[in-house]
Every structure is written in C-alpha cells, then in structure tokens.
Amino acid sequence: MELLRSNLNRVRIPDPTHRVYKHECCITFDSPKSEGGLFVDMNSFLAFGKDCVEWNYEKTGNPVYLHIKQKKKPDPEDRPLKKPTLLAIGVDGGFDNNEVEYEEEYCIVILPDYANIPYPSVDLPEKVRLAVDAVVRAEGAERKEQVASWTADKKLISEHALTLQQINSGVIIPPSGWKCAKCDKTENLWLNLTDGMILCGRKNWDGSGGNNHAVEHYKETGYPLAVKLGTITSDLEGADVFCYPEDDSVLDPLLAQHLAFFGIDFSSLQKTEMTTAERELDQNTNFDWNRIQESGQEVEPLFGPGYTGLLNLGNSCYLASTMQIIFSTRFFCSRYFFDQNLKSAFNAAPADPTVDLNMQLTKLAHGLLSGKYSVPVQEKDGNADSAANSTKQEGIPPRMFKAVIASSHPEFSTMRQQDALEFFLHFIDQVERLNASNPQLDPSRCFKFGIEERLQCPSGKVAYNSRQDYILSLNIPLDRAINRKVDDFHKLKTARGVEEKELSPDEIVRPRVRLEDCLQNFSSEEEVHEFYSTALKAKTTALKTAGLTSFPDYLVLHMRKFVMEAGWVPKKLDVYIEVPDTLDISFMRSRGLQPGEELLPEDVGDHEVEVPKILPNEDIVSQLVAMGFNYLHCQKAAINTSNAGVEEAMNWLLSHMDDPDIDAPLSQGSQRDEVFIDQSKIDTLVTFGFTEVLARKALKATGGDIEKATDWIFSNNSTGASDMDATSSTTSVDASLPDGGGKYRLIGLVSHIGTSTHCGHYVAHIYKDGRWVIYNDAKVGASKDPPKDMGYLYFYERIVS
Numbered sequence: 051m052e053l054l055r056s057n058l059n060r061v062r063i064p065d066p067t068h069r070v071y072k073h074e075c076c077i078t079f080d081s082p083k084s085e086g087g088l089f090v091d092m093n094s095f096l097a098f099g100k101d102c103v104e105w106n107y108e109k110t111g112n113p114v115y116l117h118i119k120q121k122k123k124p125d126p127e128d129r130p131l132k133k134p135t136l137l138a139i140g141v142d143g144g145f146d147n148n149e150v151e152y153e154e155e156y157c158i159v160i161l162p163d164y165a166n167i168p169y170p171s172v173d174l175p176e177k178v179r180l181a182v183d184a185v186v187r188a189e190g191a192e193r194k195e196q197v198a199s200w201t202a203d204k205k206l207i208s209e210h211a212l213t214l215q216q217i218n219s220g221v222i223i224p225p226s227g228w229k230c231a232k233c234d235k236t237e238n239l240w241l242n243l244t245d246g247m248i249l250c251g252r253k254n255w256d257g258s259g260g261n262n263h264a265v266e267h268y269k270e271t272g273y274p275l276a277v278k279l280g281t282i283t284s285d286l287e288g289a290d291v292f293c294y295p296e297d298d299s300v301l302d303p304l305l306a307q308h309l310a311f312f313g314i315d316f317s318s319l320q321k322t323e324m325t326t327a328e329r330e331l332d333q334n335t336n337f338d339w340n341r342i343q344e345s346g347q348e349v350e351p352l353f354g355p356g357y358t359g360l361l362n363l364g365n366s367c368y369l370a371s372t373m374q375i376i377f378s379t380r381f382f383c384s385r386y387f388f389d390q391n392l393k394s395a396f397n398a399a400p401a402d403p404t405v406d407l408n409m410q411l412t413k414l415a416h417g418l419l420s421g422k423y424s425v426p427v428q429e430k431d432g433n434a435d436s437a438a439n440s441t442k443q444e445g446i447p448p449r450m451f452k453a454v455i456a457s458s459h460p461e462f463s464t465m466r467q468q469d470a471l472e473f474f475l476h477f478i479d480q481v482e483r484l485n486a487s488n489p490q491l492d493p494s495r496c497f498k499f500g501i502e503e504r505l506q507c508p509s510g511k512v513a514y515n516s517r518q519d520y521i522l523s524l525n526i527p528l529d530r531a532i533n534r535k536v537d538d539f540h541k542l543k544t545a546r547g548v549e550e551k552e553l554s555p556d557e558i559v560r561p562r563v564r565l566e567d568c569l570q571n572f573s574s575e576e577e578v579h580e581f582y583s584t585a586l587k588a589k590t591t592a593l594k595t596a597g598l599t600s601f602p603d604y605l606v607l608h609m610r611k612f613v614m615e616a617g618w619v620p621k622k623l624d625v626y627i628e629v630p631d632t633l634d635i636s637f638m639r640s641r642g643l644q645p646g647e648e649l650l651p652e653d654v655g656d657h658e659v660e661v662p663k664i665l666p667n668e669d670i671v672s673q674l675v676a677m678g679f680n681y682l683h684c685q686k687a688a689i690n691t692s693n694a695g696v697e698e699a700m701n702w703l704l705s706h707m708d709d710p711d712i713d714a715p716l717s718q719g720s721q722r723d724e725v726f727i728d729q730s731k732i733d734t735l736v737t738f739g740f741t742e743v744l745a746r747k748a749l750k751a752t753g754g755d756i757e758k759a760t761d762w763i764f765s766n767n768s769t770g771a772s773d774m775d776a777t778s779s780t781t782s783v784d785a786s787l788p789d790g791g792g793k794y795r796l797i798g799l800v801s802h803i804g805t806s807t808h809c810g811h812y813v814a815h816i817y818k819d820g821r822w823v824i825y826n827d828a829k830v831g832a833s834k835d836p837p838k839d840m841g842y843l844y845f846y847e848r849i850v851s
Contacts, residue, residue: 051173053160057113061092063181068095069404070188072118075099076404077396079417079446082154087119089159092181094401105393107161116182117159117166120152156186208293208300210274214243214308221246222313228279232263237323239280240264240292243308244273251278268294275302280323282309282316289316349831351441352823355421359445359828367827368470369452369462371814372477374825375798375845377418378816379604381493386415407484410451417446424830445828455480470800470812470843471521471608478520489786494520497606498787500599502640505592507583513650514643516599518787521843523608524568526625531561562839564628568609573597573638584651597640600789604797605635607844611802626839629796633846636792667693674699683712692754731756735763794846802842812842 064070072090074081078099082088086100093112098105107113156169158178167174169182228239228248235250238260242249249267250260264276278290286305293300302308309316356378360370376382395412396403403409417423427442456462459476478494485492499522503515573596581592611623643649666688673696674684687699687706706712731754735745748759798816814825815836822833 051167053165054114054158054167054178055175057160058175058177060112061114061178061181062095063177064095064184064188068188070095070185070190071097071404072116072185072188073097073190074447074449075102076450077102077105077392077409077413079413079423082118082120083152087117089115089117090185091115092178092185095185096402096404102392102396104161105396109397113161114178115159115161116169116185117157119155121155123151123153156182158182205299205301207303208275208291208296210293210295211291211300211302211304211308214275214304216243216308216311217245218311219245223248225315225319230260230263233261235260235263237280238278240276240278241312242267242273243275243277243302245271246312248279249276265294275300275308277302277305277309278323281321282314282319283321284317284319286316288321349824349829349833351426351443351829351831353421353424353426353443353830355424356419356818357823357830358418358421358424359443359825359830360418361445361447362827363447363449363452365468366448366452367812368468368473369448369455370827371800371812371825372470372474372843373414373448373451374418374814375800375816376474376477377415378798378818379493379496379845379847381496381603383415383419385491385493386412387419392416404450405454405457407454407480410454411481414446414448414451443828443830470802474606474843475520495786495788496603497521499602499605500787501596502599502642503594503596504640505578505581505594507581507585507590507592507650509583509585509650511583511585511648511650512643521606521608522572522598523610524572525610526563526623526627527567527571528561528563528623528625530567530571531563531625532628533562560624560626562626562628565607565630565633565844568607568627569635569638598635598638599640599642600787601635601639601792601848603788603790603848605633605794605846605848607846609842609844611842627841629799629838629841629844631796632849633794633796634792635794639792664689664692670696670699674703679703682716683707685716686712689716731759735759790848790850793849793851795849796838796844797847798845799836799838799841800843801837801840 070090072082072088075088075098076096078101080086080088080099080101084099089098089100089103090096091098091106091110091112092114094110096106098115103115158167158169158174159165160167170179174182223241223246229236230239230250231247233250238251239248240251241247242264247267249264250262251264252262253259268274268276274293274295276292276294278292281288281290283289287301289302289305291300291302291305292298306316360366360373362370377387390412392412395409399406399409423446424443427444452462455477458480462468462473462476478497481494482492485494489495497520498518499520500516500518501522504512505515506512575593575595578592578594580589582588583590583592609627611625666685670688670693671681671684674687675681677700679687679700683703684699687703690706691698691702693699731749732745735748735756744763745759748762749756752759752762796817798814800812800814802812803810815833815838816823816825822836824831824833824836
C-alpha cells in the first residue's frame with residue numbers, strides 16, 4: 051500500500067473524454083479471458099497483455115495497473131431469453147446472442163515486482179478508488195464505435211399512420227394460415243393497412259424473401275403502410291411496420307385500431323418471424339452463408355500458424371478476406387512478421403499505439419501468423435476434451451486495425467458493407483504512404499506495375515499514355531463464352547416468356563468465359579472516337595492498344611462483373627470465369643516507341659475532352675434574381691451547377707461572390723473551372739466498380755452526363771487507382787518497379803455473393819501448404835471445391851524458375 055501511495059502522481063481519474071481500453075491489448079489480441087488477463091495502465095488507460103505489460107513500463111515508467119481477469123460463469127439451464135428492444139449487440143436492450151457469460155476479477159498491480167492489492171479494498175487511497183471505479187464503469191473504447199454503429203436510429207412515428215384512411219371491404223384476417231394473394235408465398239407476408247391485402251415482401255439478393263408483390267401493390271395504389279404478419283404480438287411496439295413513401299420502418303401509434311379494423315386480436319398472437327431489423331442483424335452477424343461456402347461438404351477445420359480466422363465486426367468480411375490473402379504474400383509476411391517483432395513496433399510507435407498503422411499492421415500480422423490465437427474454442431462445459439475436439443475457433447477481432455485504416459476514409463469507418471477492391475486499393479495507398487521515407491521496405495511494391503497505352507491516328511503517328519497501377523481491371527467479353535448452350539438458354543427464356551428468377555437453378559445456364567480471353571480483350575485493338583489528333587488538327591478515330599511495361603511480383607486481377615443494363619441500372623454479371631492454375635502474360639509486354647514510329651506533335655490545348663456548353667435554366671435564374679442576386683451572377687451559378695436546382699446554385703453563388711471573374715461576361719467566363727457534380731451520379735458509377743475519384747473526374751469531363759462519363763472511363767481504360775499521364779512521348783519505365791517473367795500461379799481469390807459490391811458477403815480461398823483453404827471470417831478449413839470460377843479478385847504469384 052505504501053508503494054501505491056508513493057506512485058499516486060502516476061494515477062489519473064478518467065473523465066468521459068478519455069478513451070479507456072479494457073477489452074483488448076493494444077499490442078496483441080490478448081483479452082481479460084487470456085491466461086494472464088489484461089493490465090490497464092492507470093495513467094494512459096491503454097491495455098496490455100501479460101507478455102507485453104513490462105514493455106509499457108520500460109517505455110513510459112507507469113507502474114500502476116488495474117489487472118482484469120475473466121472467468122466463465124456456470125451456464126444456468128433456466129437462463130431466460132432477453133427480449134431485444136434495440137438493434138444492438140452487447141448493450142442493455144440489445145440482442146442476446148447466447149454467448150458464454152463471464153465474471154470479472156480485479157486487483158491493483160504495481161510493476162516491476164507485480165505487487166498486488168485486492169480490489170475493492172477499504173484501504174485504497176481515495177484517488178485510486180475513484181480512478182478504478184471510473185475505469186470499471188467506462189464503456190471500452192474498443193466497443194464504443196462498434197456498438198454505436200450497430201444501434202439503429204430510433205423509429206419515428208409515421209405521419210401517414212395518423213391520417214390513414216382504411217377501406218371497408220369486408221376483409222377479416224384470420225389468426226394464422228396466411229398466404230400471398232398473388233403467389234404461393236407463406237412467409238415474409240405484409241398486411242396492407244389500407245385495404246387488408248396480404249402480399250409477399252421484397253426479394254432478397256440471394257433469391258429468398260418474397261416476390262415484391264407488397265411493394266408493387268403500393269406502387270399501383272399508393273396505400274402507404276403495411277405490417278409484417280408474424281411480428282404482431284401483445285407488445286405492439288415490436289411489430290414491424292413499414293412506410294413505403296418514407297421507405298423506412300416506422301411506428302404506428304394507432305396500430306391497435308388499424309388491426310382491429312380487419313378483425314385482428316393482437317393480444318393472442320405469437321411472434322413467428324423476425325422483424326426487418328432483426329433479420330438485418332442476423333444476416334450481418336450470424337448468417338451461415340451456406341450458399342457460397344461449399345455447402346453440403348464436411349470442411350475439415352484447420353488450426354495453427356497462418357490458419358487464424360478474423361472475427362466479423364458486423365460487415366467486415368471485405369476486410370477479412372482481403373487481409374487474409376495479403377498476409378499470405380511473402381513480402382507482407384516478411385515486413386510485418388518475420389522482420390519486425392511486436393516490441394520493436396511498440397517502441398517505435400507514438401504514445402498511443404492504437405492509432406499507429408505500423409503497430410496495428412504488426413499486431414495483425416502476428417495475430418494471424420503466429421498461431422497463438424488459432425486454437426479450438428472451449429465449449430460451455432469447460433471440458434478440456436471438448437476444446438480438443440472442437441471444430442471452431444474464436445478468431446481475432448481486427449477492431450484497432452480497422453479503426454486506423456479507416457481513419458482517412460469515412461466509408462470504411464462505418465459498419466456498412468464495402469467493395470473489397472476499393473478497400474484493397476485504399477489499404478495499399480496507406481501502406482505506400484507509411485513507407486514513403488524508405489520505399490525499399492514498402493511491401494505494397496510487390497503489387498505495383500506499369501501500364502502503357504498506344505494510340506495511333508489516321509496520320510500514322512502515335513502517342514503513348516502511361517500510368518502505374520496495383521490491379522489489372524478486366525472487362526468480361528460475354529460474346530466469347532465457351533459454352534454455346536447459353537444461346538439455347540436465352541432462346542428458351544424468350545420462348546417461354548419468363549424471367550430468369552422464375553426458373554429453377556437446374557434450368558439456368560450461365561456463360562463461361564476464359565480468363566485468357568479477358569486478358570486478350572484488355573490488350574486487343576479498339577477504336578477511340580472523338581480523339582483529337584495534333585497532326586490532323588481535328589477530331590478523328592484512333593486505334594488503341596494496351597500492354598504492361600513491367601510484371602509485378604503479385605498480379606491482382608479484378609473482374610468487372612458490375613455493368614449497366616438498359617436505363618443505366620447497375621447489374622452484376624452472372625458469369626463464370628474459367629481460371630487456370632498457371633498463367634502466362636508474356637504476350638502483354640509493351641515495348642514503347644518502336645523504330646520507324648513518329649510521335650504526334652505536342653499540343654498545349656486540351657482538345658481530347660470538351661465540356662458541352664450549358665445554357666442557364668431561366669427558372670433557376672429568375673428565382674435567384676428574386677432573392678436580390680445579380681442576374682449575371684445567377685446565370686453563372688446555374689451554369690456551374692449544371693442547372694441542378696436553386697439550392698445548389700445559391701450555395702455556389704455564396705461561395706464564389708469574391709471570384710475575380712464573377713463580373714466577366716459569360717463568353718469570357720470559364721465553365722470548366724467549377725462543375726457541380728450530383729453525388730447520386732457519383733454513387734451510381736461507384737456501384738459499377740469505379741473509384742469515387744475516377745467517377746468524379748469522368749463526370750466533370752463530360753458535363754455531368756452519366757452515360758458519357760461511363761464511355762469516357764472505358765475509352766481511357768482507367769480503373770481509377772492512378773491517373774493516366776497522357777503524353778505523346780515515349781514511356782519511361784520506373785526502374786524501381788518490380789519486374790520479371792510473365793508466368794504466374796494462382797495463390798488466392800476473393801469471391802463475392804450479392805447484387806452489389808456494397809451488399810452480400812466476401813470469402814477468401816488461399817492455396818497454402820499444398821492445399822486450398824477457405825477463410826470465411828472466423829471459420830478456417832480445408833477446401834474441397836474452391837470456387838475458382840466465381841472470383842471477384844484473383845491473386846497470382848510470379849513463378850521464379
């Protein structure tokens with residue numbers, strides 16, 4: 051106790067602004083459940099496992115720690131199920147996921163001799179008691195963001211509920227035996243509260259759910275409210291009421307009388323279906339995904355170094371699948387595991403290692419590759435034999451890594467699903483920045499290569515465009531499908547007059563395209579219209595070919611499965627890719643300017659892209675003038691916001707009042723300086739697989755026209771990872787880029803199920819130790835039938851002979 055009193059100046063009392071870590075070590079994945087428990091520094095409020103708490107003492111000199119140890123509680127047989135009131139996990143009112151419960155033990159530990167004092171104790175100094183109480187009560191910083199992201203917004207009372215007019219058509223709804231009025235669906239049924247029609251709900255991405263009859267009924271009638279049958283109980287607040295005009299789940303304070311209108315006695319009904327919110331949470335945390343993880347096959351669980359699963363934080367499968375493959379490459383393994391230990395990374399980190407990317411990458415690497423956390427999970431009975439025979443592992447939660455890598459990208463910091471390709475490119479960009487001072491240590495270089503495009507105009511002269519990239523994005527030429535039965539299948543559909551969704555899985559024939567044809571398509575000659583030739587001083591049609599100036603150590607191929615169909619609606623191609631285990635891309639080598647070729651002359655003007663002239667919308671201009679703005683200024687505001695609306699024009703005007711050319715006539719003002727781009731158009735292009743930066747650039751270059759923007763992107767053949775350097779000079783290959791032979795072997799793939807990159811699920815398959823392994827979040831096992839033909843991203847390693 052005297053030792054503790056002598057160190058009171060090193061103890062702080064946390065206030066609500068402090069981030070208190072008490073669930074996970076900031077250097078390893080140890081937790082209070084680990085053998086040595088967790089030590090919370092009572093000065094910095096960082097947590098450390100038993101193996102590294104002394105490192106923190108050596109670095110900071112902080113001697114006082116709160117030691118937290120968790121032990122399993124016996125599992126009572128009559129444990130009551132908690133009724134959820136919030137879409138949340140691990141908070142009061144949240145869902146009970148029936149996990150093993152633990153009880154916590156605390157004591158004060160003073161380093162370096164590990165002197166300990168029990169807690170609670172009446173002899174503790176007041177300051178220490180207050181500090182420890184505050185730490186124990188505080189919500190851990192590790193969970194704050196996750197819980198906040200999972201807690202849904204409180205439902206609002208629908209304005210339509212208060213004014214709902216019900217139609218008395220004599221309909222009486224029975225207490226059970228419901229069926230859709232337009233099909234044979236008996237689940238996911240919605241009762242329209244205006245006319246009493248029972249109709250099925252929306253079709254899910256995987257084909258489950260309903261046939262959209264309820265929403266189609268709303269479009270036909272405008273009847274706004276529906277309640278999900280099977281969710282109505284005596285607790286009416288738990289019923290799932292949906293408002294179609296508001297496109298959201300809502301509260302209906304008059305639900306009791308709205309139900310009574312159709313003869314429904316809610317007091318006697320039992321809950322038989324999940325609400326929309328419950329289903330969302332269930333899909334994001336407990337969904338089995340049997341449709342894509344080799345369902346029906348016994349997958350042998352694997353444990354040990356390199357076979358550690360990543361716990362799904364909600365919708366983090368895009369991160370998990372990508373990082374599993376990245377840490378299967380020798381460059382990332384060497385940089386963050388073999389060549390850098392945890393202690394050196396911690397010593398090099400700032401005061402808060404949880405915000406240091408180098409530290410968190412090293413932590414993740416050691417978590418995945420050491421094998422320390424890849425052990426069978428112990429069953430509830432605590433029997434050691436049950437752990438030895440377990441087929442599951444807990445997996446490690448990549449919370450701190452996700453927080454760091456997402457800090458510079460607002461989308462990745464949410465719990466929403468993201469595109470694995472976008473995450474890969476963002477991750478590589480952050481690693482490159484991290485190692486900018488010492489590029490030779492940068493492991494991301496193993497993915498980097500050069501791309502060169504050659505354009506030849508009718509004059510015979512040529513121009514070369516060059517850029518560097520980390521992924522090779524490939525269009526899928528469906529016209530080269532190798533299974534000719536596809537044509538017969540489409541004829542069958544036409545003859546029967548049915549949609550594909552109405553056919554059984556056995557009847558559907560999907561096109562199969564060879565990966566070699568996708569690569570050939572990338573390099574093949576194509577026409578570029580509206581190309582401005584500096585030799586001809588006019589726009590013409592040029593011929594473009596593309597090739598690689600260097601071959602990377604690891605070749606990442608992105609399959610462009612997301613395209614636009616009629617009406618510019620995003621669609622995912624339902625196609626199989628015939629992928630070989632070995633690949634030779636030597637034919638794709640670009641050679642640069644050849645003897646006898648003459649370069650197009652330089653031209654300072656920008657003729658390649660012209661923004662169409664936009665005339666100001668007089669309605670917008672007149673409304674702004676009525677507010678007291680100058681007429682000329684209002685015209686410019688309308689033009690520079692592409693006539694998007696009064697509000698957008700006014701915002702532009704208020705931010706450009708001091709522009710030096712604001713009073714210049716329209717003929718002299720530039721429409722190119724500021725082009726307003728509708729965010730919804732950017733989002734639409736992003737769903738096609740393009741990055742936001744490229745989408746914005748393309749829309750600016752085409753005056754905000756989404757169709758022309760898409761054509762512009764494909765004409766420039768850019769994926770957005772880096773911009774093209776459009777010059778008419780020869781390509782200078784960066785000597786720092788890795789290069790070698792063009793023969794590769796397949797080492798991994800990331801596959802995706804869903805209608806969009808922003809929904810569904812990602813799974814990784816990796817070739818390791820002579821066999822294929824499936825990494826499905828925390829589940830790791832030997833793969834019997836890896837879905838090579840269903841990949842979204844393919845990872846190839848160069849074969850070194």
